[in-house]
Amino acid sequence: MLKVGKIEYINVLPVYFGFIDGVIPFEYQFKEAVPSALNELLREGKIDISPISSYEFITNSEKYFLFPNFSISSFGEVKSVLFFSKLPIHQLHRKDVWLTKSSMTSRALIEYLLKNRYGVEPNYYYYSMKEGNLPKSATAVLAIGDDAFKFLKDKNFRFIYDLGEEWKNIYDLPFVFAVWAVRRQTVENQPLSVKKIYNKFLESKKYGLNHLKKIAARYAPRVGLTEKECMEYFKCLNYDFTNLHKKAINKFAQLLGFDIKVEKFLLSM
Numbered sequence: 001m002l003k004v005g006k007i008e009y010i011n012v013l014p015v016y017f018g019f020i021d022g023v024i025p026f027e028y029q030f031k032e033a034v035p036s037a038l039n040e041l042l043r044e045g046k047i048d049i050s051p052i053s054s055y056e057f058i059t060n061s062e063k064y065f066l067f068p069n070f071s072i073s074s075f076g077e078v079k080s081v082l083f084f085s086k087l088p089i090h091q092l093h094r095k096d097v098w099l100t101k102s103s104m105t106s107r108a109l110i111e112y113l114l115k116n117r118y119g120v121e122p123n124y125y126y127y128s129m130k131e132g133n134l135p136k137s138a139t140a141v142l143a144i145g146d147d148a149f150k151f152l153k154d155k156n157f158r159f160i161y162d163l164g165e166e167w168k169n170i171y172d173l174p175f176v177f178a179v180w181a182v183r184r185q186t187v188e189n190q191p192l193s194v195k196k197i198y199n200k201f202l203e204s205k206k207y208g209l210n211h212l213k214k215i216a217a218r219y220a221p222r223v224g225l226t227e228k229e230c231m232e233y234f235k236c237l238n239y240d241f242t243n244l245h246k247k248a249i250n251k252f253a254q255l256l257g258f259d260i261k262v263e264k265f266l267l268s269m
């Protein structure tokens with residue numbers, strides 16, 4: 001049986017809602033975790049298919065093939081990848097910046113932006129909400145997913161930067177935070193199962209995108225959002241993988257020093 005990853009944030013619900021709501025029969029095993037944990041599980045072969053950080057794909061691309069037509073992206077504002085700071089961003093040189101351990105993509109993006117766009121090199125530290133090791137004294141904090149909504153209630157941070165917006169302002173491209181990857185080994189050993197589950201994911205996403213209101217009504221309160229805020233959030237997110245998204249991920253890879261053409265890694269379905 002294929003083992004399938006699922007990010008524990010509401011951002012993926014539109015893709016999984018057909019399965020969750022019981023309309024798409026699902027005979028697989030879900031493993032639910034934060035993105036960095038899913039990256040590791042897939043890399044180590046403990047699961048077969050999962051949304052992973054685009055950074056994980058970029059840095060370990062030889063291990064994976066990608067589902068065509070799936071990503072977690074935004075064109076401009078994303079709302080859930082936020083950099084909170086007590087100082088304006090260009091004043092963070094040698095200040096204490098805390099990055100979430102749950103992310104790989106957004107960590108790489110904020111580090112890139114701080115160094116190359118804002119010319120600052122802070123002291124980096126790493127926290128996790130589960131460990132609860134983020135000190136009150138942190139000058140700035142990167143948060144992703146449902147955690148980002150919690151930080152919005154913390155009025156200590158005067159300056160808030162949305163990384164989807166930051167990226168668009170510079171490159172006028174969407175930003176691809178995550179992609180759906182399959183281990184190469186799984187594709188080689190079980191090609192028909194992979195094709196079958198891909199089609200189920202397509203159906204589940206179609207159902208989810210047609211039932212966003214139902215998702216928002218059920219899940220918004222769990223993350224402290226109103227239904228309206230949750231709908232606005234879903235409108236910022238995009239789950240496709242168009243040519244523009246491919247261009248964007250290639251650009252991000254190039255900026256990080258990796259010469260990758262994502263087109264070469266797409267599964268032909």
Ligand SMILES: C=C(O[C@@H]1C=C(C(=O)O)C=C[C@H]1O)C(=O)O
Binds near residue numbers: 036052053072103107
């Ligand atoms: C938009 C988001 O995209 C995500 C960000 C990721 C990362 O930074 O590595 C990975 C998966 C996605 O959950 C989010 O989590 O808010």
